[in-house]
Amino acid sequence: MSLEIRLDTIRQQLAQADIELHISKKRVKNINFRLKPHVLMVSVPLHISDSQAADAVARRVSWAINHHPQVLEQHQRKQGAPSDLTTADQPIYLWGKVQALTLSHGEKVAYYRQQLSDVMPSLFEKWQPIVGTYANEIRVKKMHTRWGSCNTRAKRIWLSVYLPAYPIECTEYVIVHELCHLHHANHSPAFWQTVASAMPDYRQWHNILAGKTGQLD
Structure with a gap:
């Protein structure tokens, strides 16, 4: 070998x-x-x-x-969890816009989970043909340190329940990022070239999330 x-x-x-x-x-x-x-x-x-x-x-x-x-x-x-998403007295954001809602932390997580679950099928349907890879399974998870993850062997992709607080393009970028891991299981130059080919403006959305607690794998 x-x-x-x-x-x-x-x-x-x-x-x-x-x-x-x-x-x-x-x-x-x-x-x-x-x-x-x-x-x-x-x-x-x-x-x-x-x-x-x-x-x-x-x-x-x-x-x-x-x-x-x-x-x-x-x-x-x-x-801990991202402080700007878990503090009770913070405003509720949905896809980057303030909402006229007052929710406890548990209610906020449930709200985000539902919002993300509602849009995931259409977003994956949009981006999988563009990236050229297809996930066998997509799930939402309460992740404190990551925005997304990918099990390349099982082709299973997880998205952070906190993503709906940010512009929806951020969620699209995370989906593209994780789908590209089905081409490349690392963060090599070839990986980032694949991301850029699928989503030329990915840096804008990457930079928004990079300033927060979560990370990408």
Whole structure:
């Protein structure tokens, strides 16, 4: 098995657990691993060959997958839910516009869930032919640290219940982003080129969400 194929296999294994692999060569003495939410960062000494680095990462795949849920839980406890969406006295936004509503946090989540569930079928119907990939399953989830996620093997896409607070184009961008992961399981230049080809103005909507708590995978 070639080194490129081996690394691709490792990346795919990690991607099934929503973990992206970042490997960088640095002036360090040993190979260092740092597991963060949705990212396994590996620092490799300059004198270590790519093959040796791949061997070391392969031995850490199970560890990363098994410990990732704990890392996410700790991160969520520190970050909490997006503050501008969960504070009771904040105005209610729907698709970026203020609504004349007064809702508790639980009612707000239910409201957003219903609004998102209502538009998802038509949005996926719109964007799947453009991206050229099709999800087997789409779901809404109360995610505190992410706007969307994709299980590439099952072709299952999750969207954050908080997305309806922002312009609907933001939700469309997240859908495009996750659909593009069915072409590329990472955030490589080829991935972003695919996103840009499908949605040329994606940066505008990406930047709106980038300033908030959630992230994309």
